[in-house]
Amino acid sequence: MSLYHETAAILTAAGPTATHGGSLKSRIFKDKSLKSPPAQVYALALETSKWSAILKEVVEASDLLKHERKLTPALSLLLTHDLLLSKSGIALPATHGLRVSIERHKARLNSEFVRARIRRRCATLDALRTQVEIEARGGCPVHPRWIRVNTLKSTVEEQLATTFKGWEVVESVAEVIKAADAFDSQQGQGKRGKKVIHIDGHIPNLIAACPGVADFTKTEAYKAGKIILQDKASCFPAYLLDPRPERDGDVMDTCAAPGNKTTHLAAIVASRVEDGKAVVFDGSTSKKGKKGGGKGTTTTTIFAFEKDPHRAKTLQKMVKTAGSDSFTVVNAGKDFLKVNPLDAKYRTVGALLLDPSCSGSGIVGRDDAPTLHLPSAPSSSSTPSSVPSTKANPKGKQNNNKRKSPPTSSSTEAKEPPTKVLIDDDGVAIPISSQADLEARIASLASFQLTLLQHAMSFPAAKRITYSTCSIHAGENEHVVLRALASDVAKRRGWRVLKREEQVEGMRRWDVRGEQGAMDLEGVTEGEGVKEKMDEKEKEEVRDAVIRAYYRDDGMGVMGFFVAGFVRDGTVDDPIYTNGTGTGAAQPEDDEEEKEDPEGPFVRDEQGRIVRDVNGIPTLKSTGKKAVDLKELQGEDESSVEYRVEGQEEGAGKEEPYQRDEEGQIVRDEEGLPVLKEGRRWKVVKGGKGQKEEEVSGEGESESKEESSEEDDGEWGGFND
Numbered sequence: 001m002s003l004y005h006e007t008a009a010i011l012t013a014a015g016p017t018a019t020h021g022g023s024l025k026s027r028i029f030k031d032k033s034l035k036s037p038p039a040q041v042y043a044l045a046l047e048t049s050k051w052s053a054i055l056k057e058v059v060e061a062s063d064l065l066k067h068e069r070k071l072t073p074a075l076s077l078l079l080t081h082d083l084l085l086s087k088s089g090i091a092l093p094a095t096h097g098l099r100v101s102i103e104r105h106k107a108r109l110n111s112e113f114v115r116a117r118i119r120r121r122c123a124t125l126d127a128l129r130t131q132v133e134i135e136a137r138g139g140c141p142v143h144p145r146w147i148r149v150n151t152l153k154s155t156v157e158e159q160l161a162t163t164f165k166g167w168e169v170v171e172s173v174a175e176v177i178k179a180a181d182a183f184d185s186q187q188g189q190g191k192r193g194k195k196v197i198h199i200d201g202h203i204p205n206l207i208a209a210c211p212g213v214a215d216f217t218k219t220e221a222y223k224a225g226k227i228i229l230q231d232k233a234s235c236f237p238a239y240l241l242d243p244r245p246e247r248d249g250d251v252m253d254t255c256a257a258p259g260n261k262t263t264h265l266a267a268i269v270a271s272r273v274e275d276g277k278a279v280v281f282d283g284s285t286s287k288k289g290k291k292g293g294g295k296g297t298t299t300t301t302i303f304a305f306e307k308d309p310h311r312a313k314t315l316q317k318m319v320k321t322a323g324s325d326s327f328t329v330v331n332a333g334k335d336f337l338k339v340n341p342l343d344a345k346y347r348t349v350g351a352l353l354l355d356p357s358c359s360g361s362g363i364v365g366r367d368d369a370p371t372l373h374l375p376s377a378p379s380s381s382s383t384p385s386s387v388p389s390t391k392a393n394p395k396g397k398q399n400n401n402k403r404k405s406p407p408t409s410s411s412t413e414a415k416e417p418p419t420k421v422l423i424d425d426d427g428v429a430i431p432i433s434s435q436a437d438l439e440a441r442i443a444s445l446a447s448f449q450l451t452l453l454q455h456a457m458s459f460p461a462a463k464r465i466t467y468s469t470c471s472i473h474a475g476e477n478e479h480v481v482l483r484a485l486a487s488d489v490a491k492r493r494g495w496r497v498l499k500r501e502e503q504v505e506g507m508r509r510w511d512v513r514g515e516q517g518a519m520d521l522e523g524v525t526e527g528e529g530v531k532e533k534m535d536e537k538e539k540e541e542v543r544d545a546v547i548r549a550y551y552r553d554d555g556m557g558v559m560g561f562f563v564a565g566f567v568r569d570g571t572v573d574d575p576i577y578t579n580g581t582g583t584g585a586a587q588p589e590d591d592e593e594e595k596e597d598p599e600g601p602f603v604r605d606e607q608g609r610i611v612r613d614v615n616g617i618p619t620l621k622s623t624g625k626k627a628v629d630l631k632e633l634q635g636e637d638e639s640s641v642e643y644r645v646e647g648q649e650e651g652a653g654k655e656e657p658y659q660r661d662e663e664g665q666i667v668r669d670e671e672g673l674p675v676l677k678e679g680r681r682w683k684v685v686k687g688g689k690g691q692k693e694e695e696v697s698g699e700g701e702s703e704s705k706e707e708s709s710e711e712d713d714g715e716w717g718g719f720n721d
């Protein structure tokens with residue numbers, strides 16, 4: 001198969017029927033069956049897609065597909081591209097059938113191409129080239145290359161002296177954008193970008209560099225994890241979350257791969273260093289009741305979850321390269337929704353970053369193919385002429401009226417492609433052919449995003465959350481925030497939005513805030529409480545609190561993005577965490593018992609606290625003796641337990657479980673109770689045949705439940721909100 005056939009197959013597989021498989025680049029580079037060099041296939045596919053709107057006009061106006069019935073629409077685009085735009089022409093031998101079939105129409109194709117350029121008011125091919133590049137990025141100018149210096153491994157100073165040695169540091173991002181624009185208009189002419197960088201004024205340790213100078217992925221700094229290529233807007237969530245070990249304890253990144261934000265969190269957490277250790281949590285007051293009475297000098301843990309096992313591998317690699325693996329636990333292939341917030345492992349998680357899958361509509365101009373415009377194939381009834389018509393469409397108009405009816409095709413490629421293929425940020429391609437399609441897709445994503453956010457809100461010690469998307473749709477952004485705030489879990493637990501004046505300095509100064517139009521709540525259904533409960537003042541507070549970024553010519557040079565912060569002060573808490581389930585929630589353990597059992601069966605001290613021995617076992621008021629140690633019973637085989645029913649003869653009616661002495665007498669302890677055979681234990685139950693109701697209530701039960709939750713793997717059946 002030729003380069004052209006292989007590329008055509010790849011391009012058309014990304015069309016209407018493709019719903020998965022990742023970005024164009026990853027599909028090509030992972031395709032082991034390709035005979036042509038993947039880089040060549042990718043360059044051809046990408047460039048032809050960029051030019052396809054113009055090439056489609058050229059192919060249709062010249063009737064190429066009518067005359068060359070062996071050509072498919074995709075092949076015609078690829079060959080025309082190389083014929084008209086590639087310096088080296090068509091990459092086939094001069095006698096190759098495909099090459100011949102296109103070159104015999106060269107004059108006609110050329111003149112249609114000139115017409116297409118003039119229609120676009122471009123005096124030169126270079127001007128047209130610039131226009132095509134801008135259109136391919138959705139009408140936006142080229143952006144700087146954003147580079148985050150990973151402070152776990154390097155410093156801005158070190159990078160200026162090494163990776164950016166010889167680069168000029170300019171005062172504003174606007175100067176970098178200007179240089180980037182200049183480079184953009186010269187693309188394809190072998191020109192390089194200008195060596196200028198700007199140190200960002202909003203996000204610490206972030207650099208904007210002019211593209212087209214260096215391939216940073218090839219630098220030593222990149223390979224060593226000293227620099228990370230991450231758009232400025234994508235740095236907002238971790239920076240806004242502002243995790244502080246002494247205040248927030250452990251941190252969770254709930255949807256983590258590939259790991260840009262996980263590693264950013266790690267760098268921020270570690271930047272709180274004072275004593276050489278990565279992170280120190282002092283186990284202060286709000287953590288009362290934790291195992292061991294607080295973590296003392298334990299390092300903070302970042303728990304990262306990634307549902308997709310393949311993406312999780314990238315995450316693991318990135319965490320390691322960034323040097324944060326010693327305090328990041330990667331839960332590979334783990335669905336965050338199945339994580340039990342009450343699991344003891346997560347009882348000190350105070351800050352969560354939620355960056356779920358979204359429509360990706362803010363990512364324009366990323367390394368993927370723009371929409372492919374395929375020319376219509378001729379209907380099977382039309383008669384091909386053997387020679388190219390030089391008179392078709394003499395006025396140079398677009399030949400749209402030639403085919404008023406939908407194209408009938410002999411080739412599957414001839415099908416009209418969907419209006420747009422929405423490639424979400426996980427690389428999933430969804431054909432969107434109507435506004436209704438788009439709305440349905442956004443609604444489905446929003447419902448999943450809201451579920452994740454409510455789940456994050458249910459973690460007992462959580463006090464801070466950021467929610468972010470790289471979407472521009474209000475349905476995935478402001479609406480999710482408003483719906484989450486109106487939800488039961490938010491109300492019950494006292495979650496509110498992190499106001500602008502409470503945000504970290506750089507984010508406070510970022511002026512692009514929530515969309516006014518989004519506050520009309522168009523598309524949000526009645527009944528969720530948002531429309532009913534939220535007044536205008538509250539909505540305005542939210543609008544000013546949330547942060548947006550747009551991929552457009554606004555001088556910011558960033559991708560489309562959205563982030564909101566949530567906080568709760570922790571004085572309001574959910575009864576589920578304080579009803580004696582022993583989850584380590586904000587309420588002290590003894591208070592929980594107080595609620596459960598105001599009088600209680602246990603001996604108390606003068607302050608009303610239950611008296612316990614070193615093992616935490618309380619003393620029964622009724623007997624003055626220790627309550628039965630359920631902890632020891634935990635995990636034992638039921639058959640090893642002998643139930644002694646109050647008021648009954650011990651062991652009555654059962655196979656004898658007691659020890660006997662040499663004379664055959666039952667061995668008894670000082671209280672007269674028979675001593676059980678080895679491996680057997682007493683358990684006291686209240687009267688009644690076969691009942692196994694434990695005499696020790698409340699706390700004992702909660703202890704055993706807590707233990708078992710510590711042992712499980714954190715999988716969770718769901719939070720019934």
Ligand SMILES: C[S@@+](CC[C@H](N)C(=O)[O-])C[C@H]1O[C@@H](n2cnc3c(N)ncnc32)[C@H](O)[C@@H]1O
Binds near residue numbers: 255311355
């Ligand atoms: C937008 S990406 C995250 C990007 C990442 N935060 C970064 O900055 O590198 C969303 C990720 O969440 C993962 N994901 C989606 N649903 C998830 C879930 N329920 N639990 C864990 N991961 C999930 C997806 O597989 C995808 O890798």
